[in-house]
Amino acid sequence: MRGSHPLGAIGSFALLVGSLAGCAVGRPFLASSDDLADYRAFRVAAHEGVRLSRAQHYLARHPRGTWAADVKRAFEAEEPEYYERASGSRAKTSEYLANLPQGPHAAAAISLLTAFDTHMEDIATRKLLREAHRTEAKLESSSLQRHLLGEIILGDVAALLEPDLYGAHRDELPDPVRRALGGLAPSTWGNPPTVRSDDIFYSIPTHLVRESRVVTVELKVAFDHGLATEGMLSGPDLFVAWDEADAVQPRDPTDDKDRAVAARHAADLLGGALEARLPAARCNASSSAPREILVRRCDGWSAVVTVGKGPGDRDSISVSGPRK
DSSP, X not given: XXXXXXXXXXXXXXXXXXXXXXXXXXOOXXXXXXXXXXXXXXXXXXXXXXXXXXXXXXXXXXXXXXXXXXXXXXXXXXXXXXHHHHTTSHHHHHHHHHHOTTSTTHHHHHHHHHHHHTTOOOHHHHHHHHHHHHHHHHHHHHHHHHHHHHHHHHHHHHHHTOTTSTTOBGGGOOHHHHHHHHTTSOOSSSOOOSEEEEEEEEEEEOSSSEEEEXXXXXXXXXXXXXXXXXXXXXXXXXXXXXXXXXXXXOOOTTOHHHHHHHHXXXXXXXXXXXXXXXXXXXXXXXXXXXXXXXXXXXXXXXXXXXXXXXXXXXXXXXXXXXXX
C-alpha cells in the first residue's frame, strides 16, 4: 500500500481506480495520487511515442510504484519495435528522440541522425550503420541479462543469511526475504509466497550465432509449525548456467569437465558470499555427501552447496540459522 486517504475519500478514489481499463482485479486501491495520475496518463496515451515517454516518466518517478512491473514489461516489449520503425527515416528518428531523449536507443538515434544529415546516398551503408547500432544495443542488453543471473543467485543467498529469518512467522519475514520471495514482479500486498520460481533468459555467442538460454531459479523457505526453519536456492544445471553466463562461453552440462569448472566457479563465489556470516577460518566443515562442494557450519548457522548428480539435476544452496 502506498499513501493513505481520509475515509471520506476512499469511495470516490476506488471508483476512479476501477475505471482504468486494464487494471488487474485485486490491485491495491490506495495507491498515491501521483502514482495513479502518472499511470493513468500512460494508459490513455494514444500515440505510441507519447505512451512510451509516459511509461519512462512513470518508472523514473515511481520505481516501486503500484503498477511499476506492468509498465516496465510494456516499455521493454514495445520500445525496441518503436525504434526499429523510427529508424527508417530522418523524421521518425527525430520523433523518437523527441519522445525518448533518454531512451535505450537514444545514442543510436543520434548517430543515425548524423548519418542522415551527412546526406549518405549509399542506402546499403546506411542500413549497415543502423544494424551496427542495433547489434550494439542487443549486446548491451545480453550483457545485462547475463549479469542478472549472478545477481539473483547472490541476492537470494544474502536474503537467506538474514539473522531474523529463522524462527520467524511467515507474516514477520525480514524485508530482504520478502523482496526475494516476491521475485521480479513482486506483489505489493498480502503475505509473501514461500516459494518463488523465475525463468532467467540470457544469450551466449558461439562461432556461428548467438544461442539463447533459459535457466529456472527457485527460492524456497521451509516452515515447521509456522516458523521458518530453512531456506534453499536451487535450479536444474544452475551452476553450469551461472558459469556460462559469467564466462560468456558455452558450457555443456553433459560434459564432466564443464561441470567441474562450473562447480569450482560456484564454490568460489558462494564462499565469498558466505564469508561475513560464516567465515572460512572457523566455519569450514567436512562434506557428508560426495556432491557437497562447500560446507560451512558454526554459531548455529549451516550452509551447504550441492551439485546435481548429472545433467538436468538440481544444483542447490541450503541455509539454516539460529532461531531468533
